[in-house]
Amino acid sequence: MKRVSSIVLAVLLLFTAVSADAAAAKPKRAVKEWTVAVFLNADNNLDPFGMEDQKEMSKIGSNEYMNIVTLIDRERGPAQINYIEKGKVTKIKDMGELDMGDYKEFVKFAKFIKTNYPAKHYSFTLWNHGSGWKNKNENAVFRGISYDDSSNNHITNNQLTIALKQITAALGQKVDILNFDACLMQMVEVAHAVRDHVNFMVASEELEPGKGAPYDDILRGVKKGMSPKDFAINWVNAFYKSYNGGSQGHDDSTQSALDLSKFSALLDSLNGLAKTAMSGKYADVFKKALLRTQKFDFPENIDLIHFLELLKPMAASDNSLKTAVDKALAASKAIVVENKTTGSTLKNSKGLAIYLPASFRLEQKYTTLDFAKETMWDDMILALAKREVVDNLLKEVKxxxxxxxxxxxxxxxxxxxxxxxxxxxxxxxxxxxxxxxxxxxxxxxxxxxxxxxxxxxxxxx
Incomplete structure (x- = not known):
């Protein structure tokens, strides 16, 4: 019996030693400077562009200081995780059919990235249809981000907040760059949703051209030792050049980068402007400025900086309004670290949009946003609407x-x-x-x- 026990013990010790040697021999993942991860939801009518974008990425490919990884779900096929090398797209893992409109899948992808492709800096792209703060199926257009045709699901603004909170916890740091390769996402309301978990946000105020981001041009500009701010600026400039007669030809486009460390100051200034607007008779001057302000595919989305620039001279004789406008304008300009546009119809796009309908008719869905709950912006819109009704009434009576x-x-x-x-x-x-x-x-x-x-x-x- 003792002999049997000795043999068993010897086998266990040998197994333990072999396991320890195997664990020691298992190579650790190199921590590179950057991992560029793309949550590529092509399970919709953008499917052909998704495949083309992976080809663009492979023109540059991963290198000694950068990983390029995609999670792609196609319109008529299962999802898979790919590692992009120069001239090659390699499948790393089959994922089956995924609901890419579920924010939990975005979180799982980020955790996979952290485990398998660790880096000092992370850039995450949400690739799909987009529409700023709004949800899909409103006014018969796609609204939201990461719209999945198979599940008919999407990621809302509030879910973005939840997802990024979990992602930053998994990464142990903020996301350095959050890019929306989607339409209409560069809005105050979207920035508010991600502000605590992201350093720089790169997106478009207007509809993006169908080809989206020129990944080869963008990745070609990523150099060893590049900071997150410089990466974000490079992204904007590469996007601009590609649609200004470059690799993507000529098309109307907007692209900008925001420094979200300056969002708190912007929020304070917008609350100050809202409070001032609610305290006086300003519906008329707001309306005059709004009618001339740069608007986007949803006309209630306006360029914030252009609006404030137009409002400023109208407020010159009113110290309260002038002070509020000056503060909001300075804070708005400070948060935009780079902005570029192509096409004459978008020349007044200054880099940051916000919801402010010229009709002052507030959509009920807007009040469900955390931004609306935590600021006075929606209260201001309601107050301006009432002020306009009363002003028109007085004109009629007189x-x-x-x-x-x-x-x-x-x-x-x-x-x-x-x-x-x-x-x-x-x-x-x-x-x-x-x-x-x-x-x-x-x-x-x-x-x-x-x-x-x-x-x-x-x-x-």
């Missing part, structure tokens, strides 16, 4: 036209709790008793309607 006032009275009787009608009453009282600017011909009817409005609002509970 012109002797009472049709709009009749509508206000009727609406107030149905919904006396709406603050719009109380605002209208205050302004109408001023017109009646202080300005005395109601034409005599309509004075009597105006007074009756004013009393009706007062009575309606007295029933408020």
């Amino acid at each position: 012109a002797g036209k009472l049709t709009e006032l009749k509508k206000i009275v009727a609406a107030a009787k149905k919904n006396p709790k709406n603050d719009l009608y109380r605002m209208a009453l205050r302004e109408l009282n001023f017109v009646s008793s202080t300005e005395r600017s109601v034409p005599k011909a309509s004075q009597a009817e105006f007074e009756k309607l004013l009393e009706s409005l007062k009575t309606a609002l007295q029933t408020r509970r």
Whole structure:
């Protein structure tokens, strides 16, 4: 029995020694300077462009200081992880059918990258349809990011926040560059969603051309020792050159890079602007500036910097508004580290878009964003809408036209709790008793309607 035990013990010791030797002999993954990882969701009508982009990447390929890795899910095929070398796309792992519209798959890919292709710096690209803060299936267009035709799923802004929080935890550091090779993503609302987990964000304010990012041009510019900021600037310039008669020909395009370490200052300045706008009668000047502001495929997406530049001279005689505009303009310009456009229709794209419809009609979905919940931007839009209604009402009354006032009275009787009608009453009282600017011909009817409005609002509970 002792002999058997000795033999078993000897075998176990030998197995342990062999296992230890094997573990010691297993090569460790070299930590390179950069890993460029592309979450390539081609499970949609962009499938041909996905394959072409991998070919572009292989023109440069991984090297001693850079890994290039893709997770691609095609329209009529299973997903796979590829390692891109010069002249070669090598399948590393079969992934089966994936729901690339599920943010959890993005997180899993990032964890795979950390384990298998560690680096000092990480660049992640979300490749697909995009539409800024909005979700898909609104207004019959694709909205969101990473739209998967098989699952009919997508990644929302709020899910982006969750995903990147988990990714930075897995990486043990922030993502150095987050690129959206997709349309309409370079927005304040999107930047807000990723601000705590990303150093630089590279994206387009407008629709991207179908060919998207010129990966060969971009990767060719990545040099040994390149900083994240220089990488982001290189990305923007390579994109610009490619569509300005370069490798992609000629096409209208926008591309910019944001330094998200400066987002907090921008957020404070936008809250300051919103607070000021809500405190005065500014709907008219905002409207005038908005009508001339650079807009994008969704016209409610406007270029923030261009808008503020147009608003600035209109605010020159109002110290409060002037101060707020100056601060917001300075903060907006500071966050944009590089911006390039091609095409005359986009010449006023300055690098950062925001939601601000010229109609001041706030979409209900917007209020579900963390950006809307944490700032006064949506409150400002609602306040401007009310201000515009009251301003138009006063113009009508002073012109002797009472049709709009009749509508206000009727609406107030149905919904006396709406603050719009109380605002209208205050302004109408001023017109009646202080300005005395109601034409005599309509004075009597105006007074009756004013009393009706007062009575309606007295029933408020």
